[in-house]
Amino acid sequence: MKFQPIVPMIWTNELQETVSFYCDVLGFSCGNYNDEWGWAAINKDDCEMMIAKPNMHISFDKPLFTGSFYIKVDDVETLWNTVKDKVNIVYDLEDFDWGMREFAIYDNNSYMIQFGQDL
Template sequence: MGLNRLIPMQPVASMPASVEFYEKLGFSVENRNDEWGWAMLRCGDHRLMVDQSINLHPGIPRTSVLYLYPENLQDFHKRARENGLDIPEVDDTFYDMTEFRIEDPDGNRLWIGQAR
């Protein structure tokens, strides 16, 4: 038994606001359903779903962490800032990564880095 692929689904309060945020990180909309409040986003070969219907179910955790590995961290960092996101400085970690951390509009955490 194996998997063909794994696509994270982020719980969001507003799919349109989340789409706008992730577009500033270089994602594009592959599929979108405004009636459901759901969208499939794509960045290269990678996909991410955002879904506001998850918030309709009480007791389900609302935050997660995605670790993104861009091809070039410095370029990715620069582009995100140029696109208007409030991005902290890049930092070296004790676990041999260079990274920065941000949150999407719903508090889902994004750690973005590359090996030193």
């Protein structure tokens, strides 16, 4: 039995705005969008995410996630310079003792996304 890469699904009441944030700001592509289902699939290289409006099976008041999404990239400094003036920053680009160079932002729903690269 082999596990495949995890594909997070984030919930939002702002489907189109969220797809636009990930595509326009972070460079993702929208591979599938279905307004009737309230669902979209986005990807960039090997990174995939799904975005969905809550349905009747989900109790949902507002976006909430108690952790962060950590995306490893191969050129975190270039990404930082591309997005830093377009996003709400959690912390700036920094080198950490655990061997990572990383930064963190909030998306348009206030989900935290960290981007990191091995030093």
